[in-house]
Amino acid sequence: MTGAGALATALVALAGLLLALALVTAAQRAHRQRGERLRALAAEPVRPTLIRLVAGEESDVPGAVEALAGLDSRTWAAVEPSLEGLLLKVKGDAHAAVVAVLEQRGSLARALARTRSRSAVARAHGAEVLGAAGRQAAVEDLLRLLADDDAEVRRVAARALGRIRSTAAAAPLLEAVSSRRPVPPRIIASAVMRIGVGAHPALVATLRDGDTLQRAIAAEIAGLAGATAAVEALMDALLHDPQVEVRVRSARALGRIGMPWATGHLIAATGSGQPLPLRIVASRALGDIGSSDAVPRLSELAADAHHRVASNAAASLLRCGAAGIEALEGVAAAPGGEHAREALAMARLRGIHSGTSAPALGGSR
Amino acid sequence: MTWLDALRDWGPVAALRGPLVALFDATDTAVLLYFLVINTSYLVLIVLASLEFTHHLRRQPFAGLEDAASSPLTQPISVVVPTYNEEVLIVPSVRAMLALRYPEHEVLIVDDGSTDATFERLAAAFDLVAIPRVVPQDVWTKEGVTSVWVPSDGRTPLVVVRKANSGRSDAINVGINAAHYPLVAIVDADSILDPDALLVVAKPFSDDPLRVVATGGVVRAVNGCRVVAGRVVDVRMPKELLARIQVVEYLRAFLLGRTGWSRARSLLLISGAFGLFRRDVLVESGGLDAECIGEDFELVMSIHRRMIRSKRDYRVVFVAEPVLWTEVPADRNVLGRQRRRWHRGLWEVLWKYRGMTFNPRYGRIGMVALPYYWFFELIAPLMELAGIVLVPLGLVVGAVNTEFAVKFVLVAYAYALLITLAALAVEEFSFHRYARWRDLGTAVWASVLENVGYRQMTAWWRVQGLWSALTKRKQVWGVMTRQGFGDEALERTSVGS
Numbered sequence: 001m002t003g004a005g006a007l008a009t010a011l012v013a014l015a016g017l018l019l020a021l022a023l024v025t026a027a028q029r030a031h032r033q034r035g036e037r038l039r040a041l042a043a044e045p046v047r048p049t050l051i052r053l054v055a056g057e058e059s060d061v062p063g064a065v066e067a068l069a070g071l072d073s074r075t076w077a078a079v080e081p082s083l084e085g086l087l088l089k090v091k092g093d094a095h096a097a098v099v100a101v102l103e104q105r106g107s108l109a110r111a112l113a114r115t116r117s118r119s120a121v122a123r124a125h126g127a128e129v130l131g132a133a134g135r136q137a138a139v140e141d142l143l144r145l146l147a148d149d150d151a152e153v154r155r156v157a158a159r160a161l162g163r164i165r166s167t168a169a170a171a172p173l174l175e176a177v178s179s180r181r182p183v184p185p186r187i188i189a190s191a192v193m194r195i196g197v198g199a200h201p202a203l204v205a206t207l208r209d210g211d212t213l214q215r216a217i218a219a220e221i222a223g224l225a226g227a228t229a230a231v232e233a234l235m236d237a238l239l240h241d242p243q244v245e246v247r248v249r250s251a252r253a254l255g256r257i258g259m260p261w262a263t264g265h266l267i268a269a270t271g272s273g274q275p276l277p278l279r280i281v282a283s284r285a286l287g288d289i290g291s292s293d294a295v296p297r298l299s300e301l302a303a304d305a306h307h308r309v310a311s312n313a314a315a316s317l318l319r320c321g322a323a324g325i326e327a328l329e330g331v332a333a334a335p336g337g338e339h340a341r342e343a344l345a346m347a348r349l350r351g352i353h354s355g356t357s358a359p360a361l362g363g364s365r
Numbered sequence: 366m367t368w369l370d371a372l373r374d375w376g377p378v379a380a381l382r383g384p385l386v387a388l389f390d391a392t393d394t395a396v397l398l399y400f401l402v403i404n405t406s407y408l409v410l411i412v413l414a415s416l417e418f419t420h421h422l423r424r425q426p427f428a429g430l431e432d433a434a435s436s437p438l439t440q441p442i443s444v445v446v447p448t449y450n451e452e453v454l455i456v457p458s459v460r461a462m463l464a465l466r467y468p469e470h471e472v473l474i475v476d477d478g479s480t481d482a483t484f485e486r487l488a489a490a491f492d493l494v495a496i497p498r499v500v501p502q503d504v505w506t507k508e509g510v511t512s513v514w515v516p517s518d519g520r521t522p523l524v525v526v527r528k529a530n531s532g533r534s535d536a537i538n539v540g541i542n543a544a545h546y547p548l549v550a551i552v553d554a555d556s557i558l559d560p561d562a563l564l565v566v567a568k569p570f571s572d573d574p575l576r577v578v579a580t581g582g583v584v585r586a587v588n589g590c591r592v593v594a595g596r597v598v599d600v601r602m603p604k605e606l607l608a609r610i611q612v613v614e615y616l617r618a619f620l621l622g623r624t625g626w627s628r629a630r631s632l633l634l635i636s637g638a639f640g641l642f643r644r645d646v647l648v649e650s651g652g653l654d655a656e657c658i659g660e661d662f663e664l665v666m667s668i669h670r671r672m673i674r675s676k677r678d679y680r681v682v683f684v685a686e687p688v689l690w691t692e693v694p695a696d697r698n699v700l701g702r703q704r705r706r707w708h709r710g711l712w713e714v715l716w717k718y719r720g721m722t723f724n725p726r727y728g729r730i731g732m733v734a735l736p737y738y739w740f741f742e743l744i745a746p747l748m749e750l751a752g753i754v755l756v757p758l759g760l761v762v763g764a765v766n767t768e769f770a771v772k773f774v775l776v777a778y779a780y781a782l783l784i785t786l787a788a789l790a791v792e793e794f795s796f797h798r799y800a801r802w803r804d805l806g807t808a809v810w811a812s813v814l815e816n817v818g819y820r821q822m823t824a825w826w827r828v829q830g831l832w833s834a835l836t837k838r839k840q841v842w843g844v845m846t847r848q849g850f851g852d853e854a855l856e857r858t859s860v861g862s
Contacts, residue, residue: 007772014779018786022809025790029805032797088431121423128427155572156427186438186571187429224437307501338499345496349519 042078046071050079053101054086054094061097069104080107087132099133108133115141120150127153131160139166146176146183158183162191167198174206178213185217192221200227207233215246223253231257235265244275251278255285263291270301270309280308287316292323299327302343303336314343318352373763385755385764399748400777403741407617407784410625411791414685417628418795421685430564433571434466440570441469442548442563442641445540447533448474451554452482456490458554461595463523467563471522474554475540478508478530487525491516500526504538504652507531513543533637534660538652544644553638555692557587557597562688566641569682576680578646579668581635582688583620585798586612588695597690602804602811605695609811610819615693617788620685627683631734633669635681637661639689642668657717659710666718669730685795701826708830711743743831746824753821778816785812 046068053064071079084107086098102108107129114126115138127145130138142164145157158176161169173191176183192199199221206218207230219237222230230253237250251269254262266289268274269282283301286294298320301313314331317324317340325347332340372378433439444462448455455474462472476484487493498513508531516523526543528536537551548570550563559565562582569577588611589603603609619636626632637660650667657663665681672679694700715722715738722739724731756774759765789808792798799805 004766004769004772007769007776010776011772011779014776014783018779018783021783021786021790025786025793025805028790028793029797029802124424124427151572152424152427155429159429159432184572184574186436186574187432189438190432190436220438307499311499338497341497342499346515346519349494349496349515349517351519 039078042075043082046075046079050082050086053097054090058093061093065097065100065104068101076105080105083107084129084132087129095134102129102133108135112138112141115145120148120153123148123150124153124156127156127160131156131163134164136164136166139164139169143169143172146172147179147181149181151181154181154183155187158187158191162194165195165198167195170195170199170202171205174202174210174214174218177217178211185213185220189217189221189224193225196225200225200229203227204230204233207237212243212246215241216243216249219246219249219253223249223256226257228257228259231259231262235262238262238265238269244278247275248277248281251282251285255281255288258289260289260291260293263289263293267294267297270297270313276306276309279304279306280312283309284312284316287312287319290319290321290324292320295320295323295327298324299331302328302331302340303334307339310339311342314339315346318343318347369761372761378762381758382762382764385759385762388755389759389764396748396752397773400780403745404780404784406737406741407622408787411617411621411784411787413625413628414621415791415794417624417685418791422795428568430561430568433564433568434468436468439468440548440567441471441546442467442550442567443540443544443546443644444470444472444550444552444563445537445544446472446474446552446554447477447536447540448479448483448554449477449530449533449536450479450481450483452479452486454555455483456486457595458556459487459491459523461557462552463521464560464595465558465563466560467567469522469546470550470563471524471545473540473543474523474525475536475543476525476527477533477536478528484525484527488514491521491523493517493525498524498543500539500543502542503648504541506538506542506652507535507655508539510539510543532655534653534655534657537660538655541644541647541652547644548641549644549647550639550641551637552689553691556584556638557592557595557690558639559688559690560596562639563641565686565688566639566684569680569684570641570643573680576678577643577682578672578679579635579640579642579665580682580684581623581632581640582684582686583624584615584636584638584689584691585620586615586693587690588612588693590690600798601801602799602807603693603695606811606814607697607700607819608693608695609807610815611693611700613785613789613808613811613815614819616792617785621788621791623683624685626734627681627685629729629733630680631729632681632683633665633730633734633738634662635665635683636689638691640664646671657710657713658706659714662710662714663717666714666721669727670718670721673727673730697822700823701829704823704826705830705833708743708746708827709834711738712831712834715739715743746827747831749821749824750828753824781816781820782812785815 049064049067052060053068056064068079083098083102087095090098111126111129114122115130117123117126123145127142130142139161142157142161145153146161148154148157154176158173161173170192173188177185177188192203203218203222206214207222210218215237219234222234234250234253237246238254241247241250247269251266254266263286266282266286270279270286283298286298295317298313298317301309302317304310304313314328317328328340328344331337332344373382446462451458459472459474474487493514494517495512495514500510500513508529510526510528512527514525514527524543526539528539541549548567550566552558566580566582569580586603586608587597588605588608589601590597591599591601602612623632623634640661646668650664650671653660654663654667668681694703715735718735721727721731722735756765756770760767760770786809789812793805799808
């Protein structure tokens, strides 16, 4: 074949491909729009029943459940995604009513079966529905999915376990943060926090015996959850843990929990020989606790050479009562008191402080 | 004898025939290969992007955005917005950014010495007051901060930093210094973010917190769309031809091209209009190069180099989700300036990082992505222009077989059209943001027109940009003449006032 002949063949092939692509694109649009229209048409008559189910009087609910449970399969296919979506939007009786409908239609049994599907998307979908429905019976299956090959499935399973609030899931969740197939710390933290007080023993145990990442995330969660049971372990970790990351998170947690007897440990953590990230966080945690015992040390730190340490210490002094504000005004008046002046200015704006020595606001634009 | 035969027999024309025949003989195979490889590489990128979209969209229903939106562990973000003479759009832009759905973010406006009423409008709208805020010098900047302003309620998370004019990059560096939070989003003031934009681009940081250092999102053209209260509520094709063509161009190049590169873990460019970075990595990299006109490209290259040299496992990720809407030039002069600037920036960065090209130490960045940018992004307009000049000349002097040339040109443009239509098809199967049939028809027509006139015009501008870089002419950003978003809420307010 000559060059021109080959080009002619290529041209014909390209023209065919162009036409096919245009037709496929148009067909896809028509198909999608038709599907949307049909689903909307099928779901429209059921809308009042759905409203009765989640927002009606108590006496309306059994009837609504029965009506939805008896829908023909075509209408149900249009309604089921909306009901699954509602699981995450409603609480209490409305949530129980939605779960009852899904239960009767076999949706939850199918979701459980889907956790064993070969498709990662199906497994994730199954886990999402089970978690949103709060199915205690699914905990074992969801724990299995915590070690799934697919990262998204693991993430969904962790969130689902948090929603179910199973105490038994706390320790496996904390372990999952650094397992061979890990789950991101933020998702683990959210899940364990949802479990609540029941997870606190697992937090303390992990703080003492977990690996670095597990200890760090346990400390973070303990602070966010206000786990007073973990204070001793946190104070120990703050001063003695071999990893800076764990010490930093322990300092932050102690501040969030707010027990005054942690003040001495946190002051020690702001020492000039301590790692900078720890000094930054500890200077802020002292303000979270707000004990007047911290005022002398915070006054020194408010003029620290490092920006973040000084900035946090100045902001912390504001939260240490009258003694703290007085000390802050003293620092602001002295050379090197820029951070103190900034903190006082912000406090005035927020109405926290009305002292006369705060810098004038407004200025020329 | 026809007039063409007479012309070919004319002395100077006849003398040209020999050299031209020799040139075509020597280069025809290479040109054919170049054409095949460049278009096929686009096709490969589109296939990669399609895989990414399929993966992304099938998992979107359980992406956990709601969870991220309410989690106290979602990393807070400083949204840095460099601003210069944006008095028309700045207030609605800031309001929209403050209203973004995210657990904790601050909006940090860096007023780069505006000479219009940008600051005055902000001061009036948010009742700004000066505070003695301390801004660290973590990143070197040409100009220092002259004053820092916050809303008088002390609670609205807005900070306005004023400084003398020193350019966009330097303004961003000032913003990086003033940023409070561990993640820094760099956003153009004249852009519109989708309400969940921060959640969407921050998700990779949450999913892979140890490795992800930067993310970017899809930028789309806002021209023609209905905008209400700083939100795009109805996506439509623009009325202007140039803007229509850019819509399909953005779809192909930005949506699919960058998603494809990201899928191949070789993303070199996060648009300067919107990117999210770890602040510590920005500081380590020294911020943006204020002397480089392709500062967004330069920043990502700098991050790649630093991370690879220090043997860190890291990721630069492009999120396959439309997050930012920006006004594309509808005026030929403005478009020309933009494309000259882009190509000049491309050359500057490629030249600055030439040591990484074909250097196995830099893995697929050095061995695949950078060579691709050299051969197909930088040189493509030169090849295109050479073809535009030489093929007609060859036809005139009789150095080219007319039938072959015509068929070759048709095949070349049909293949290019196929690439753009494939991009449209992928958009239709994935995000299908342009809901009206009329818009789909307009997009197909714009795809045809892109290859007839537009491509040749932009090739000329890009060659001009390259030339100005090689001859070291003074670099100028130029002024983007904006038509505004046609924000209906804003217009009602203006009428009312």
